[in-house]
Amino acid sequence: METKVLVAYASSYGSTQEIAEVISETLRSQGLTVDLQLIRNVRILEGYSAVVLGAPLYMFHWHKDARHFLSQHRKILADNLPVAIFAGGPFAKGDENEWHEVRAKFDLELAKFPWLTPISVEIVGGKFDPTKLRFPYNLIPILKKMPASDLRDWVAIRAWASSLAAQFLSDLPQ
């Protein structure tokens, strides 16, 4: 069977979509066949050998599409399919603590799915632009005053995707 990987993502403002695209390109460059899809467009997981699931955190919670995806596909994800997970993301420049806090918060989110044993979990930097905030976030003064930032580290993201590719290629039937 062909080793086909699904990269499924949610993205409200587009920055996670760009990360998912780079992960897909990296997996493809290592010889894997990849489907890149919005989480909400994924219907079935049959035919895939592995899943990379990525979504941003909003207000301390992982994007609802990602949570819904895990619940919806629980059986196949728990029994048969390796899952790698990424979540964005910290966006305060120069605040190393934020990364630890986000990781701790995200671990709490994943603990809601005790049956899930991801092969890898990665926190990636986020992108924030106060001029693009939409309702209701554009009504929150503290958010509107925060500086724009983009903490996505493309070298680290590609390195993580390459490590996944190596894992998929060694563990999955070719």
Ligand SMILES: Cc1cc2nc3c(=O)[nH]c(=O)nc-3n(C[C@H](O)[C@H](O)[C@H](O)COP(=O)(O)O)c2cc1C
């Ligand atoms: C209103 C708002 C709330 C956010 N809450 C969190 C959060 O709780 N934890 C976190 O790590 N990042 C948080 N972020 C940062 C986003 O996860 C980050 O901007 C991410 O890159 C957005 O992804 P998207 O462009 O794919 O929607 C928040 C961003 C906004 C605008």
